[in-house]
Amino acid sequence: MSLDGVTLDQLRTLRVVAEAGSFSAGARALGITQAAVSQAMERLEAQLGLRLFDRSGRTARLTSHGASIVAGSAGIDAELRHLGEIVEGLAKGRESRLSIVVDTMFPTSSLVDFARAVGREHPTVELLVLTETLSSVSALVRDKSATLGVAIEDADLDGLNQRRIADVRLIPVAAASHPLARAKGPLDARDLAGAVQIVMSERTKSDVDRGVLSSRTWRVVDLPTKHALILHGLGFGHLPEHLIRDDLRTKRLVPLPLAAWGGEEPRRGLFLVSRKGAVLGPVARWAESQLTRLCRRVVEHHTK
Secondary structure (H helix, E strand, O other), rough: OOOOOOOOOHHHHHHHHHHHHHHHOOOOOOOOHHHHHHHHHHHHHHHOOOEEEEEEEEEEEEEEEHHHHHHHHHHHHHHHHHHHHHHHHHHHOOOEEEEEEEEEOOHHHHHHHHHHHHHEEEEEEEEEEEEOOOOOHHHHHHHHOOOEEEEEOOOOOEEEEEEEEEEEEEEEEEEEOOOOHHHHOOHHHHHOOEEEEEEEOOOOOOOOOOOOOEEEEEEEHHHHHHHHHHHOOEEEEEEEEOOOOOHOOOOOOEEOEHHHHHHEEEEEEEEEEEEEEEEEEHHHHHHHHHHHHHHHHOOOOOOO
């Protein structure tokens, strides 16, 4: 059996008749004659090679085959509406796909809220979300794997449009069980010399060390791993304040008074980046403002 020749109008008529309960009621709902409905259903049965209606009674009733065809075609209208929305959006210049990449410093809760907003405001848009570290973020924007990126200032941002959207406060911390957590005064290089520092590193080779204060380092390439290692007492390191608020409140992590910072925790800027010369569609421009707003809402909550 082939579906060649079966039309969307036939399937829509079948569904309307099934919902209305009779050919006559279906005809009234469709605004056509009962004879036209009857002919359309007879033609559909012939094309499918299936008996869709039992006509032995006063009112034609769906057979089991008919009910199966009705159920199987139920999603067609929804798919057509979805396709229509995509076509309408493309005609207006709206994108069908949005790809973003964010540094692991970007708050996860902000990313979840952003995805929720995309689903609500742009339900026809396919969303791709990537998380990377340091210059891997800007690299994905440069090679067009992502339309937009949120990168930390230590990344290689050369040749990209860039706009600072928030400052992340980095707090040097150790687990409450770690020897450094018992320090009373400022910790200098001698105090840190024997301690393991957990350091974020590039996935690719890099000669740049950022904020390394100990001669003993363990290197990781994602923030959740760094957080877990420090939380379990395996070393000390800097973590974004928005990530460890609960850990600080419950004293699972303890802030370290590092002499190197003179009482001021270091801050790193988060930058919204895109390719120079790239023409951003309305969804991407909307995404820029949403990412900025949602990031600031979380990052700046306790950093004023």
